[in-house]
Amino acid sequence: MTQLPNSIEARDVAFQLHSYTDARKHEEAGPLVIDSGEGIYVQDNNGKRYIEAMAGLWSVAVGFGEKRLIDAAVRQMEKLPYYHTFTHKSHGPSVELAEKLVGMAPVPMSKAYFTNSGSEANDTAIKLIWYRSNAMGKPERKKIISRVKGYHGVTIAAASLTGLPNNHRSFDLPIEQVRHTTCPHYRTVAKPGESEAEFAKRCASDLEELILAEGPETVAAFFAEPVMGAGGVIVPPEGYWAAIQPVLKKYDILFVADEVICGFGRTGNMFGTQTFGLEPDIMTLSKQLSSSYLPISALLVNEKVYGPVADESHKIGTWGHGYTASGHPVAAAVALENLRIIEERDLVGHVKDVSPRFIERLNAFADHPLVVETRGLGLIGTIEVAHEKHADAPGALGGRLNRELQERGLISRNMGDALAFCPPLVITEPQIDEMFDVFAGALDAVAKDLDASA
Template sequence: MTGLATQPVVYSFTDHRVHRQDPPLIIAEGDGIRVRDVNGTEYIDALSGLWHANLGFSEPDLIAAATAAYAELPAYACALGRTSAETVLLAEELLQAAGGEFGSVYFGASGSEAVESVLKFLWLAGNTGGTPARKLIVTRDSGFHGTTLGAATLAGIPRQHDGFDLPLPFAVRVPRVHFYRDHLDGESEDEYVARIVRTTRERIVAAGPENVAAMVAEPVMAAGGVLVPPDGYWPAMAKLLVELDIPLVSDEVVCGFGRLGHLFGYQRFGLEPAAVTVAKGITAGYAPLGAVLLGADLTAAIAAAADTHGVLGHGSTFGGHPVAAAVARANLRIIRERKLYARVAELEALLKTSLEELLNLPVVGEVRCVGGLAAVELMADGVARRPFDPERGIGRRVAAEARAAGLIVRDLGDVIALCPPLITSATDVVEIVSKLRAAIEAAVTEEAR
């Protein structure tokens, strides 16, 4: 079956030059947190596929929910004033689980579509609500919000713009939050937070707060390096946004559905967003689904827009698909009945303790962990915060060594990201960290030759 690797697939987030010599990994089956390729080689997938397989790769209750839904209503759309019962029930359950903070749910089929949709809803609200100048979106360096035109414009990762005539001119870019890399010598966390919040304020004021529709931000930046904010960051940012009358859209495509130990990541940080975008973990990756939870203001704005525009000219064929909705409902039941949040708290403690043992390696500058998200930052000199030459590709080498040892991680430059399924056991964590340590040591030994 190795001939499968030559099939004409365009792989996202992939350097296709590499695969001219190194064929892609073709996965055939999964069991728990492990997957096997077409040659029978087994791997621990410590990235949950692409940050999304929160319950691993063989959860029987999700498979049963999908099977039953296919037998009952295998296809329908949420459009033209019609939808499936599963879609309506999912919307009701999401709103109830969110604690009554939101008024309605829009369904798409992916995280990119969710972010793209909320941008359009924000602009629609401004156009019909008497503030048509509000078109700008505040977004952060190193942020990731999807790959469609609007969502990719918000990205603070240059490779998402290169060659695509992006970004479009509606983003107000403000600093990322990465204390380890970006703090000045002698600067405390509180001083660092005050400085970047001050810079954020200056850039928004320069653009004109009256021209800003919202800030879109991940509670914890995932693809930007698993950047965990200092304790004072989100309270200070929330205060600033209230002062400038700018709503927050919490992008929970990675952080939602238990990944940070809460239903949504914004709850961990005490935020009050005007809208929330979700995907990935909403179905634990078992079916494509995205959604936007809309607060009272945006819910009312969409309803009011009908008086001006009539038909809402936005939607998608597969948004709110009945099978995906059934899987998402089963996922919510699992989260609730198996007390997944408590399990994530245990996983966080295990990951943090185990990964911190890597700090005795001279090339490990920092370990970050929050919920079931973690990162190991590789540096030529961790104490002096001196990075490796990017051309050396140390992170890429570590990921390759890990894969050769049966461990899948993601290299984000010289940051090794981990996002293991939330069912990962203590024994699994020990094995993951052991394999990662060996991979780092092997890559550094090769670099020294």
């Protein structure tokens, strides 16, 4: 009999394939095994504590170890551990959560539909949009526009929307119906001498030119994050959304606001849609919806979207789409309790209170020799680094700094050479200082090593 590995690290390498990981490198390096968490901190299986500066994956709003969410899950598990929402069936938690989300929406919405991840929510939005086009007798209207460096998930359709090369390479993506328009990153995309206002207008002009080139009658929808997350925490320039939205309205193109990262307080308002004055037809939600204690996501659709879809389902006899765990009662119960906590503890107000300190500490690194740009809003930000020794290897310096941070007890995520910060919304000003103090030490240590090897 083959002897199985003993340690959890060895068992992980032996049996598990990891997301966003070099599989062969993982066989050598092994995993960091997180064992427990409390507040903004997590602890590994060797007892070392880390500041979780990414809130897991942009998602643990109320912090780790929140007993109210645990208790909510147990209560619902004991009452009704599972049921579905197919074929005229329902249950209390999904009804309550749908009502809550439609009521919270910053623009008029008609219905909520539940999925299990942000990827599934965006994938379902595409299917809804295509279904609607057929219902309206416009089968040619199927093209979807998203943005270079946008992130919308990893299903075949959602990964096609995602405007990042590694989500397409060797997957035969993107699919034919998806197009990408200009990334609104002023520093890297603006032309010499172009002001932010001029750049914002050019982004809108680029979008309109793409629509006209494709044929407005073939373009169904535009997907965008209020603030781009995994593409590098790219905050749009002033005037960007004011220029983009009229183009969409001019050609009657649906607007899908991907609030998977921005939603539920991250930008200093309950939704990024409020922060930037957006008027979407569809909103996709996940992550901080349940603080990711359990998988759940949602789409909110307005009557303009819902009406034709409902009519077509009546004509066919069904809307032939659904997931086994859509609106799962335990996940929905946890999401409801999570939203209660966000509201009762005024975590959105808390973000507004502590954000100035977060942004101040973030921007203080702008003059460091390794830093090329700092970007942030609310409690989401990034510090982008560069050095001539890594000029020919994009992401190498970011990866090196990320490893140094982890050694020092801080978990971030390098998106190429941009180090992200998206801590739990419960973080305090002293903890913000603690987080950036660790970053400062790591940044100086890496800079010193680079100078020493010159």
